[in-house]
Amino acid sequence: MGECSVNERETTLRDLLVRGMGGDAAAYHAFLKALSAHLRAFLRVRLSRMPDDVEDLVQETLLAVHNQRHTYDPAQPLTAWIHAIARYKLVDLLRRRAGREVLNEPLDEDLEVFAVSDVEAADVRRDLDQLLAQLPDRQRLPIVHMKLEGLTVAQAARACGMSESAVKVGVHRGLKALAALTRSSHGH
DSSP: OOOHHHHHHHHHHHHHHHHTTOOOOHHHHHHHHHHHHHHHHHHHTTTTTTTHHHHHHHHHHHHHHHHHHHGTTOOOOOOOHHHHHHHHHHHHHHHGGGGGGGGGSHHHHHTTOOOOOOOHHHHHHHHHHHHHTTHHHHHHHHIIIIIIOOOOOHHHHHHHHHOOHHHHHHHHHHHHHHHHHHHHHOOO
């Protein structure tokens, strides 16, 4: 199965969304139903320690996809666009939970990057991809893997092809750079 099924899902979801945006209500309904099943699986893996939150996040992500569907560029892979939205929702949740020590490793210092006012939060989420794109791979990739995808240091090191210490340094420096970019981009 593997790769083939991923491509089939991508094609099916994109086809349903495009038809739905073209006014086909039944296709759009089918898109949301298929998407919720996909998101549930995607988030369950990333929230293994917080199973009770999966359903809330699925609904929040569905709502965000619905509200932002006009920003989807059909030339882009749909699942990548949806996963980005889901990860932003996940970051929001982790930020809300950071004070409650649900996570095994303390994220307090790291989460300051995302700890902005709600008014700015939407801007930062939209800007985050652009900001991350400005970082060198050795900083960007560890942040994407650890902070947005929730991998451990060891998993991120394997995914990036870097040593664990290089991943830690990359995250640390990258978050500092992101914080500076975030401040400058908001004119502070």
